[in-house]
Amino acid sequence: MGADRLRELFATTRAENRTAFLPFMTAGLPNPDESLSVFASIEGADAFEVGIPYSDPLMDGPTIQAAGQAALKAGTSLSRGLSIASEVTQTTGKPVIIMTYANVVFQVTPARFAAMAADAGASAVIVADLPIDEAAPIQSAVEAAGLGMVLFVAPTTDERRISDIVAANPVFVYGVAELGVTGERTASGGHAANLSKRVRAASDVPLVMGVGISTPEQAAAMRPFADGVIVGSALVRPVLEASTIEAARRDVASISRKIAEALR
Amino acid sequence: MKLDRPDDRGRFGAYGGRFAPETLMPALDELERAFEKAWADDSFVTRYKELLNTYVGRPTPQHLAPRLSEHLGVTVLLKREDLAHTGAHKINNAIGQGMLVQVMGKRRLIAETGAGQHGVATATAAAYFGLECAIYMGQKDIERQRLNVYRMRLLGAEVIPVTSGAGTLKDATNEAMREWVRSVEYTHYTIGSVVGPHPFPWIVREFQKVIGEESIAQLGDLRPDVVVACVGGGSNAAGIFYPYLDTGADLVGVEAGGLGIETGKHGASIGAGTPGVLHGSRTYMLQDADGQVIEAHSVSAGLDYPGVGPEHSYFADQGMARYESVTDEEALDAVDLLAKTEGIIPAIESAHAIAWVARERTALAGKTVLINLSGRGDKDVEQIARIRGMA
Numbered sequence: 086m087g088a089d090r091l092r093e094l095f096a097t098t099r100a101e102n103r104t105a106f107l108p109f110m111t112a113g114l115p116n117p118d119e120s121l122s123v124f125a126s127i128e129g130a131d132a133f134e135v136g137i138p139y140s141d142p143l144m145d146g147p148t149i150q151a152a153g154q155a156a157l158k159a160g161t162s163l164s165r166g167l168s169i170a171s172e173v174t175q176t177t178g179k180p181v182i183i184m185t186y187a188n189v190v191f192q193v194t195p196a197r198f199a200a201m202a203a204d205a206g207a208s209a210v211i212v213a214d215l216p217i218d219e220a221a222p223i224q225s226a227v228e229a230a231g232l233g234m235v236l237f238v239a240p241t242t243d244e245r246r247i248s249d250i251v252a253a254n255p256v257f258v259y260g261v262a263e264l265g266v267t268g269e270r271t272a273s274g275g276h277a278a279n280l281s282k283r284v285r286a287a288s289d290v291p292l293v294m295g296v297g298i299s300t301p302e303q304a305a306a307m308r309p310f311a312d313g314v315i316v317g318s319a320l321v322r323p324v325l326e327a328s329t330i331e332a333a334r335r336d337v338a339s340i341s342r343k344i345a346e347a348l349r
Numbered sequence: 350m351k352l353d354r355p356d357d358r359g360r361f362g363a364y365g366g367r368f369a370p371e372t373l374m375p376a377l378d379e380l381e382r383a384f385e386k387a388w389a390d391d392s393f394v395t396r397y398k399e400l401l402n403t404y405v406g407r408p409t410p411q412h413l414a415p416r417l418s419e420h421l422g423v424t425v426l427l428k429r430e431d432l433a434h435t436g437a438h439k440i441n442n443a444i445g446q447g448m449l450v451q452v453m454g455k456r457r458l459i460a461e462t463g464a465g466q467h468g469v470a471t472a473t474a475a476a477y478f479g480l481e482c483a484i485y486m487g488q489k490d491i492e493r494q495r496l497n498v499y500r501m502r503l504l505g506a507e508v509i510p511v512t513s514g515a516g517t518l519k520d521a522t523n524e525a526m527r528e529w530v531r532s533v534e535y536t537h538y539t540i541g542s543v544v545g546p547h548p549f550p551w552i553v554r555e556f557q558k559v560i561g562e563e564s565i566a567q568l569g570d571l572r573p574d575v576v577v578a579c580v581g582g583g584s585n586a587a588g589i590f591y592p593y594l595d596t597g598a599d600l601v602g603v604e605a606g607g608l609g610i611e612t613g614k615h616g617a618s619i620g621a622g623t624p625g626v627l628h629g630s631r632t633y634m635l636q637d638a639d640g641q642v643i644e645a646h647s648v649s650a651g652l653d654y655p656g657v658g659p660e661h662s663y664f665a666d667q668g669m670a671r672y673e674s675v676t677d678e679e680a681l682d683a684v685d686l687l688a689k690t691e692g693i694i695p696a697i698e699s700a701h702a703i704a705w706v707a708r709e710r711t712a713l714a715g716k717t718v719l720i721n722l723s724g725r726g727d728k729d730v731e732q733i734a735r736i737r738g739m740a
Contacts, residue, residue: 139640139641140514140641140642141514141519141523141627141628141642143369143370143523143526143527143530143628144370144527144530145527146527150513154513157641162639163639163640186626186640187368187626188625188626188627188636188640188642189639189640189641190640191625191626191631191640192625192636192638192639192640193639193640213370214368214369214370214626214629215368216367216368216369216370216371216374217371218358218366218367218374219366219367219368236371237370237371237372238371239370239371239372239374240372241371241372241373241374241375241376241533241534242371242374242375243375246374246375261370261371261372264372264530264531264532264533264534265372265527265530265531266370266527266530266531
């Protein structure tokens with residue numbers, strides 16, 4: 086249960102010498118009733134990152150901002166978002182990771198949030214605006230509930246911070262592959278390989294790369310050094326743009342299939 | 350208890366901190382170290398004070414408002430930040446941060462702006478120091494503060510419209526933060542109020558405390574019983590309150606009451622909000638039960654913000670200052686009152702402080718009240734003409 090499912094996942098992918106695919110999707114998009122069917126259309130996922138929408142997502146670019154606004158407008162509350170996460174893990178049998186922002190957690194209290202996430206069957210929690218310096222109250226609540234905490238490492242993070250971050254024993258490290266917020270990019274800043282070297286020098290904790298990875302080629306480029314790859318905006322955008330739910334599901338299936346194949 | 354600076358974790362009591370994406374953390378550390386070093390360096394401080402005197406036009410005047418005092422039955426002193434270069438107190442901070450950027454060796458300034466006063470101040474500092482400049486401004490604010498948009502462009506800054514959310518200060522701040530995450534290696538985020546992740550609330554208060562220090566030095570026989578300032582993020586209030594904490598004067602911050610607190614359409618983060626995390630620090634804010642931020646409302650773009658600086662949250666909890674609110678209508682009436690009694694057109698933001706004194710004149714009778722007149726109202730004339738049907 087909980088964090089162990091993710092530890093097993095990365096042990097397996099390492100044994101199979103492959104990189105896990107962790108697609109991100111906003112819970113409640115395009116609306117709470119049809120959200121599960123969007124998650125279900127994603128192909129080749131090893132685990133799902135389920136985004137609880139937040140009004141002021143500082144770490145997200147225009148695509149995921151728009152998705153969050155649409156989901157909130159369609160009535161996606163915290164409890165509804167977590168019930169969608171619960172349905173995702175039950176119907177797919179894959180682990181889910183809850184992603185949100187600090188204020189959402191603090192408003193219900195870290196203990197209550199962790200209990201709600203555990204009840205939903207989640208395996209881990211990501212808080213986008215929570216650096217290690219502020220993580221303790223949320224991390225201890227999340228771990229007390231049997232879930233794993235995910236902590237970030239960015240291209241700007243120095244060795245001393247990397248050593249503090251891996252010492253806090255996150256269930257995996259979220260490596261920020263590009264400077265900037267989430268979103269699709271045509272060119273890469275080329276930070277990922279160097280970042281992974283620096284994390285690996287400090288620890289063998291699972292390293293999952295995200296931010297700015299949207300094409301099969303960009304995902305494949307992470308294979309030599311990443312335990313997993315997070316792709317968000319490239320999957321969210323077709324749901325925002327599609328005129329029908331069927332079209333959205335078809336586009337999401339096609340893009341996710343290509344990314345999953347690129348990681349095999 | 351007055352805190353010289355926040356604790357090691359960037360906190361004023363239970364408020365503040367550093368809730369920022371990991372990408373920004375090293376830049377925040379770097380900024381904290383650079384400011385600590387510069388602020389302890391006599392040559393930096395001397396140069397800063399020299400620029401305030403020669404370029405900004407400090408000390409700004411402080412004087413009795415005779416006809417307003419007679420009208421209200423309250424002795425009113427005005428601290429004239431509206432007479433600082435660019436027309437508001439914001440320049441004190443923009444020049445200070447501009448100097449810091451020189452020390453840190455970055456080449457570009459970005460900033461958020463609501464009323465446009467901080468945007469103009471930052472664009473001015475960028476021109477003065479020869480830096481690139483981009484200002485993020487909500488679409489709604491661009492429409493209601495057009496004069497300042499032209500000023501920023503004339504000063505060579507790029508003004509980037511923000512259409513997310515309600516298109517106001519909160520959204521402009523989000524977008525400036527996102528841009529900083531992208532360009533942090535060569536860009537400094539010149540935050541304009543005592544908000545944001547540590548060390549910003551501390552730095553901005555330090556650069557603004559010249560207002561209160563100067564005001565105390567300018568006092569003659571009249572000593573204020575009450576010091577009043579408007580509060581959006583709270584930089585002009587922090588700047589005048591902080592030195593006055595030692596004097597025993599009552600400190601009153603006036604938040605935007607908007608259409609009335611009971612309508613839910615206001616910007617009274619302390620008066621009607623609860624603690625949460627907004628723009629990188631823990632502070633009073635407007636939010637729903639799920640922690641979603643509620644849009645603020647105010648006729649004044651500079652106070653149209655659902656949060657407040659963490660040190661004000663600390664002052665409020667400790668009873669070191671109190672926070673009241675006045676409505677849009679009361680603030681607009683106060684613009685008129687000051688214009689017609691003293692020949693000064695205040696910014697609608699600053700008019701909130703005047704409006705509170707006007708409303709409370711019976712309770713304040715016989716007292717001496719110091720109002721921080723944080724900015725001039727030229728930028729608001731077009732909006733007021735439209736609202737009052739004078740256009």
